[in-house]
Amino acid sequence: MGTRALTEPMTAALPVRDVAWEEQPVPLLFRVLAIIAFVYLLIPAVIVVLAGLNAGDYLRFPPEGFSLKWVQDFLTSPTFLPAYLFSLRLAFAAMVIATALGTMTAIFLTRANFPGRGAVRAFFLAPLLLPGLVIGLALMVYYINLPVFRLSGTFWGMMLGHVLVTTPFVIGTVSASLYSFDLSLEEAARSLGAGPLHAFFTVTVPNVKSGITAGALFAFIVSFGQFDLSLMLSTPNNTPLPFAMYNSLRYQFEPTAAAAGTFAIVLVIVSMIVTSKLTNLSKFGGIKFS
Secondary structure (H helix, E strand, O other): OOHHHHHHHHHHHOOOOOOOOOOOOOOHHHHHHHHHHHHHHHHHHHHHHHHHOEOOOOOOOOOOOEOOHHHHHHHOOOOHHHHHHHHHHHHHHHHHHHHHHHHHHHHHHHHOOOOOHHHHHHHHHHHHOOOHHHHHHHHHHHHHOOOOOOOOOOHHHHHHHHHHHHHHHHHHHHHHHHHOOOHHHHHHHHHOOOOHHHHHHHHHHHHOHHHHHHHHHHHHHHHHOOOHHHHHHOEOOEOOHHHHHHHHHHHOOOOHHHHHHHHHHHHHHHHHHHHHHHOOHHHHHHOOOO
16 A cells, blocks of 8 residues: 555544634723734835825825826836845745745754753744844855855855845744644654655645745745845845835935835735735634634
8 A cells, every 4th residue: 555545544534633712802902902003013014105106206205196107117217126026036035945944943943852952942043133234244254254155245145144034933933833733643644654754745744834834924024125134245236125225215315215115015915915825824833813
């Protein structure tokens, strides 16, 4: 009997444990505070979108009128459009690598039991605590003094920096899913003849897919909007969108930068919608949010 025939009944017979969470009424004060916090976080994005649609010649709010001329200027800009595409390519590459590395690291940290595991976990999560400018400066000095590989001012050097700061997000989300995963499911598949990789990809991955997808989404968004590393590692030929917007606003105060920010906001919204369609994030980490 093949391993496929053995593992398919196992995944069907042993579904993910679904804990029945008793819904508790949310106090009115918490609801009001949540609405205030949501509006407070949403206002800057609304201002950027409205400023990008301004009919005037300068970046201002409230807008003088509404027009798409600055959106057209962004789509034909020799500065912003290449920077947008570069950030998109950089964020996608960093997301793929960070998701792979973060998932493997999370599996190791949740399943291996050894002295100093907490210190190792803190080491992998350290980029979340360090200021981005410090990480960027350290990488810049390291790349300049690296004797073997030339990474200073290259796409690969910047990508490694983005992988460094985005991998902890994947480690955190995947670890949360693995802690609630019943390891006996994978062990049962192994006992029925499935190999380690086959059991992992057919049993474990489908059950922790929400954590992997959430980590990949966080990695993409953080990488796309990363400014601190871009300030230290970007070059005229490798300029991400946040740094291009910063340079533009230093010398001219026109709404093209706001139009570029509008496209960045749209990209984040679209990525979140696509992610929600591809996977069920409502039960992320085994906790039912809705």
